[in-house]
Amino acid sequence: MKKVMVAVALLAVLGAAGSAWAADTVAHKASDASVWFFAMTALGAGLAIGLGAIGAGIGQGIAVGKTQEAVARQPELSGKLQVNMFIGLAIIESLAIYALVISLILLYGNPFKDLFLN
Numbered sequence: 001m002k003k004v005m006v007a008v009a010l011l012a013v014l015g016a017a018g019s020a021w022a023a024d025t026v027a028h029k030a031s032d033a034s035v036w037f038f039a040m041t042a043l044g045a046g047l048a049i050g051l052g053a054i055g056a057g058i059g060q061g062i063a064v065g066k067t068q069e070a071v072a073r074q075p076e077l078s079g080k081l082q083v084n085m086f087i088g089l090a091i092i093e094s095l096a097i098y099a100l101v102i103s104l105i106l107l108y109g110n111p112f113k114d115l116f117l118n
Contacts, residue, residue: 044106045107051099052102056092059095060089060093063088063089063092
């Protein structure tokens with residue numbers, strides 16, 4: 001049930017973003033190509049941040065789980081393991097931030113929008 005609710009929420013957000021961009025371009029009497037361009041841009045941005053966050057979340061979960069297993073086996077190494085885990089988590093989180101930056105560039109500073117707007 002939780003997965004269905006997440007999927008519905010994701011579709012609602014993507015649909016609202018695509019509709020807003022499409023309405024804005026229709027108000028400017030844009031061609032069909034520009035409407036499709038902005039709809040696909042919104043879809044691409046949503047997929048970029050969604051997949052980036054899912055990947056980072058899975059990676060962080062695995063890293064923390066394995067660190068906890070290692071601490072349970074050898075408690076005397078917990079300090080070293082935690083330092084290494086936090087460094088790894090920072091690197092993993094940077095990948096999610098890169099996905100966020102890419103999606104924001106797609107939405108607000110798309111370098112290809114001049115090709116589709118007349």
